[in-house]
Amino acid sequence: MPADPYASQGRETDPEWVRARTQAEIDSELAAWADAPMWTGAGAELDAPDIDAGPPTEPMPVASPAEADPPPIDYSWLYREPGSSQARPVHVLDRPRDIEPASIEPVSIEPPAPVRPHRRGHAVLASVLGLALCLSLGGGAAMVAFGNLGARHTAPSAPADDAPAGPVPGQVWEGNLTPIGPVTAEADCVVPAAKDAAGKPVAYDAANAVDGDPATAWRCDRSSDVAISFTVPEDQQIASVGLINGYAKVDQTDGSKRYGEYRRILRVTWTLPDGSTVDQDLVDGDQTMQDVRVPVSQGGRITLNISRVTNPGSASATRDAVVISDVAINGPQG
Template sequence: MSGDNPPSDSQSDLPSDLPPEYAEAYRRGYERALREGPGAAGAAPPTAAGQPAERRPEPPVQQAPESAEPTQAWSVEQYHGLHRASASEPTRAVERPAPDDLPVYAGYVERDDRPFLPGTDDPSRDADRQDDPDERRRKLLPPLLLVGLALLLVVTAYGLGRVFSSGVGEADATVEEPDGVTLSEDGAATPSQSAEGGPAKKPAPSTYRGPVDAVAVGSATASCQSDDSVDSAGRAVTYEPAKVYDGDLSTAWRCDGSGAGEQVSLALPEEVTVGEVGLVPGYAKTDPASGVDRYAENNRLTKVRWTFADGTSFVQTMSGSATDRDMRRVRIPRTTSDQVTLEILGSERGARNTVAISEVWIGAARA
């Protein structure tokens, strides 16, 4: 019978409108069904003679699942059912939601596992990072480092300042000066400062600019005096305070050391109005036998204080040069007194550590 003989061409029953991607799978399934014999792939089993073969009911029409991939192998019944369904009714397109219907936020689908792309703004992720303790510590670290560095610099500067000020204080041989007027070598008067560096309590009076006359000194006393010695020729040399007003620059009052704080007091014959003071701030002598310059050999004064009977005081500053041995005069405000005290505040060190004053000058202001 025709049902017992397989067709010569295994592809004769292939649907004409079967998609190409399903043709190969369909052919292989059809041939396998024929090889397995009667009863396979929908064939009717053998019956008694003269009776027609009972035809098996056709399988229900099935549609391919929407999620099936084009390369998935289907059974013969599935392909037949799909073929017949395709022939009886039009193919329906799978409806998928439009992209606009999906929930979208700032370029991301609202899912918990959405990716994070660098350079994009995601407020929720920024909030998460802000709540992270490690993130907060990373943000606070740079400001804390800057504050610590600033404190370290302040403490270091303070320590260096203390060390420097201590060194300067130990090296300074001058004594503190009271409130008064500082006189420069040109006679200009300026208010002096207190020991704390504040302004002077007394205003600077006007400096006297008129003519002056020399005042004879009656006597002199000093707080210290060097021992007598001899010069290069063997002649005796003394250093009593009276040498400061004898009119001879080759003689001097001398004291050992820097002289800081040492004083020479001058008594005047009578009360006069002083308008100028001065001194030769060293031992202005050249040894006649050896030619040694005693001025450069001894210490030279750099700062002195003049104090008068009424308590008025003035500070005079000098350079301490080893080559300038002239009389250093300064004009002062008119001051009436019969006594003048000269106090050493500072000196420039020479080869021989002794301080000397060769001569002093007191000038009375003319009426």
């Protein structure tokens, strides 16, 4: 089947298509044009000679191949020595690239000037020499003045925020305590003097409760309706009261412990000079001073009422008694 004579229409200007055509294909296409019917549509004005002329005797023009790439640009001027028009032999590059300088001239750096030593050492030396001179001359006043030059002055410290304020009557004092006195004692129930294991007489007067000696005691031979009173100077304040709730004595002759033989006090009521009362519970077996804070009151008469006691620890009739070895009355300190 002859080649389509119209197959190449519209592609004559395509250089790639033109290059791919062989001479045989071109000749075959030209031969196909000889047998192709001519277009004689409306408006066609063809003369008979033109119709009978036949196909062209010359081959179809072939587009020239694409232009070759332009020659590379010569950048050799970049490599010329300064002040010279002659370029060094270098490879011609297709495009410029970052060029490092051919050489770098060394830069000389001057060393820093020597730093002059600080003169503080001279001043210290001079001060030391001056002090030595003052000492050698007996200048005690000069030495004191020299020492005061560096003295650090501080403002007096303000009282701490948590420091307790002064005692307020009727309020419990939470600060430090101090013993007050002299304190006197009296009671309507007092046992006559007796004898210890060595046969020595032992007194049980009320004053023994405020003498500060736990080996002496006030004693009452009954267990109910028992009271003892104390008097504190009126110019002193009362902040706490306490007692040893038994006979805290060890007999020096036979080593008998008197605390467990007698009754021990478990509960008392303190009546203060201003009429206020404070109840106190005590611990059986504790032979130390057991005290309690009370609302601050001015000195005067204090009454101790005993409301609860234990049974005696001994079956002896002489041990059925209430005994207090010592009483402590303290005031606010500060």
